Amino acid sequence: MAKKGVLTPQQEDFPRWYQDILNKAELADNGPVRGTMVIRPYGYALWERMQAEVDQRIKDAGADNAYFPLFIPESYLNRESDHVEGFSPELAVVTQGGGRELAEPVVVRPTSETIINAYFSKWVQSHRDLPLLINQWANVVRWEMRPRIFLRTTEFLWQEGHTAHATREEARDYAAMILHEVYRDFMESVLAIPVLIGYKTEAERFPGAINSMCLEGMMRDGKALQMGTSHELGQSFATMFDITFLDAEGNQAHVWQTSWGVSSRMVGGLIMAHGDDQGLVVPPRLAPIQAVVIAVRDAEGVVDACHHMAESLAAAGIRVRVDDRTGTGFGRRATDWELKGVPVRVEIGPRDLENGQATMVSRSGSDKQTVSLSTAPKQVESLLDDMQQQIYNDAMAWRDSRIVEAATVAEVREAAATGFARIPWADLGPEGEAVLADDAVTVRCLQRPDGSLPQSGDETDLVAVCGRSY
RNA sequence: CGGGCUGUGGCGCAGUUUGGUCAGCGCACCUGCUUUGGGAGCAGGGGGUCGCCGGUUCAAAUCCGGCCAGCCCGACCA
Known part of the structure; x- marks a missing residue:
């Protein structure tokens, strides 16, 4: 549904x-x-x-x-x-x-x-x-x-x-x-x-x-x-x-x-x-809750198994929370944790329990995978590591795809509609900066061509990164 | 502070043109039962002096005036 x-x-x-x-x-x-x-x-x-x-x-x-x-x-x-x-x-x-x-x-x-x-x-x-x-x-x-x-x-x-x-x-x-x-x-x-x-x-x-x-x-x-x-x-x-x-x-x-x-x-x-259309995405190293253990429903042994799982995750150094609010439908709770961007969900229901398993779901991917109760902490740990890197890589790739090398003020203005523009500061200058300001485009920073920090504002080959800003 | 839009239960909205039979809908909330592997269903129920102040009128969510707040676009900025 x-x-x-x-x-x-x-x-x-x-x-x-x-x-x-x-x-x-x-x-x-x-x-x-x-x-x-x-x-x-x-x-x-x-x-x-x-x-x-x-x-x-x-x-x-x-x-x-x-x-x-x-x-x-x-x-x-x-x-x-x-x-x-x-x-x-x-x-x-x-x-x-x-x-x-x-x-x-x-x-x-x-x-x-x-x-x-x-x-x-x-x-x-x-x-x-x-x-x-x-x-x-x-x-x-x-x-x-x-x-x-x-x-x-x-x-x-x-x-x-x-x-x-x-x-x-x-x-x-x-x-x-x-x-x-x-x-x-x-x-x-x-x-x-x-x-x-x-x-x-x-x-x-x-x-x-x-x-x-x-x-x-x-x-x-x-x-x-x-x-x-x-x-x-x-x-x-x-x-x-x-x-x-x-x-x-x-x-x-x-x-x-x-x-x-x-x-x-x-x-x-x-x-x-x-963030995406499903909610927040919190990188694991920041996340106040890195993994939430969800009791799918209140069947024999499920809630206990969830608390045991949480204990072993916590013992592995993972910031964990148990969701045993079985009075609320599963789908609702899954959606709630997704909205909050919790990186990993560990779902345990009667079906899992029968097989000595749990279901592990990552906030950034849609695939669910089955893990054994005993090895889950290790697997959650390594999933968290992977996610941290993946979230960074995605953000980097997405950002870089929206940075354009520009040669003129007009090109800068156009690029700023969707992202950033880079233009030699010698070509833009305070005059060009003032012109861009009319369209709410500003110079976000001056950096070296390789993206590193200058030692002085007098360096002659500085690049101006321009964009709209908050 | 300039331009645009909007203020109606917690949230999102309809109703305002043509004043009265208009205080309503969805979600959320409460109770009960059935449910629970991706936002559950049914039944019952609680909650709003319609942003605020003033005016017109027999009568105002609806018309008029003023004020306030929010959102978006600018100027300002972490």
């Missing part, structure tokens, strides 16, 4: 598909205040897994977690002119507290450069205090014009790293290292989303940065999603907040800084990079 799809097909209406999946997979709801979201348990479980993986990599990169206040004095924002210009339109400002007008309004942090650097200036005295490597997991607020759950919400969750270094080279290398070792590695090996890396053009740069590096993923509708950024801040904040140190020769100098972040936007990226 193949029913009509549960979700609006992607081809028919992609934004609608996205809305449907948020509801049907129980990921998030709109909050009561415009632009806010309620992240539901399954959506939050995805975020927690992302946090855990990113946090470990950040610690491996030598940064320590700390926490700074939600409220920032308005005057702090005003100290860095580019920064305040960039953010003031989207600030939430508190003017009252305890029933009284505040002497100085406080802003709800849109990002924490200012308040963190105010403290860096207290903590940094000597070259021996450097590098100072701090990370914070927090919520931030930006009063966005056009909110969309996970992709652009008024309040969102993120991680922001802030560092101070003795030299420009060291700061640049650290920002690039974060881009590669923390972000790119996480996105490609855990999220299974291939990303393009490069520099932002001046037009797209973070307010206050001297260089912004980014990672861009392609969604299933051909649009780009900026999945993360890593900035060289130069010395502007150091100057404004007076962050100085005595070097080994006894000279006073300003530090060189970086900041970098990824956010709950990645949940949206995960949905749109892998």
Whole structure:
């Protein structure tokens, strides 16, 4: 009884598909205040897994977690002119507290450069205090014009790293290292989303940065999603907040800084990079539930067998859940887990049990295979490994099939209707970039012809990757 | 903030042109029975002052005015 799809097909209406999946997979709801979201348990479980993986990599990169206040004095924002210009339109400002007008309004942090650097200036005295490597997991607020759950919400969750270094080279290398070792590695090996890396053009740069590096993923509708950024801040904040140190020769100098972040936007990226008309597809390394053991129906010994199966899967290190809600029809439950993108289903019914078997089904393939109860954990494990690789390969092949080499602005515009275009930056330039902007096409990043990260924005053979974006 | 579309039980919608006999449908939910190997069936049942405020009228989901919210397309952005 193949029913009509549960979700609006992607081809028919992609934004609608996205809305449907948020509801049907129980990921998030709109909050009561415009632009806010309620992240539901399954959506939050995805975020927690992302946090855990990113946090470990950040610690491996030598940064320590700390926490700074939600409220920032308005005057702090005003100290860095580019920064305040960039953010003031989207600030939430508190003017009252305890029933009284505040002497100085406080802003709800849109990002924490200012308040963190105010403290860096207290903590940094000597070259021996450097590098100072701090990370914070927090919520931030930006009063966005056009909110969309996970992709652009008024309040969102993120991680922001802030560092101070003795030299420009060291700061640049650290920002690039974060881009590669923390972000790119996480996105490609855990999220299974291939990303393009490069520099932002001046037009797209973070307010206050001297260089912004980014990672861009392609969604299933051909649009780009900026999945993360890593900035060289130069010395502007150091100057404004007076962050100085005595070097080994006894000279006073300003530090060189970086900041970098990824956010709950990645949940949206995960949905749109892998999801299909059956629902979410969650790569095994990320999945909060890697395998669900389903009791097909309540016959003799079936539910017990499911719990035993779950125990042996868990013992093999697999994140597992049992679905023994036999009061609900099998088809309904199978569909529900498919919607949630759980990589592997292990189904056990009386027929399986008779033969000492279980049925193993992969979210990405339609074939069911029969496995013996005793060897199932091994087989699930290896299926999970295969799926991780396959999901990445599929995303990569699909993306590459939608990247076009272009020679003119017109060709870029045409290619951007379905995907990305690559064009020599020398041929496009800021003038071409401005022309493309009329059609909502932007330069997503500047990279070397081989796709690697430049060492400098002055390199002469840089390629501009262009597309429409979220 | 500009352009377009839309607000009716949890979700999706019909009804608005021609004001009254209009508060209805599907899904979801509750109870019972039968079911359960790909969104089960039957029977019974609960739930909405029709986005909000005001106006016109004997009478407003329906007409008028204002406001608010959501979605899509732009400018902004993680």
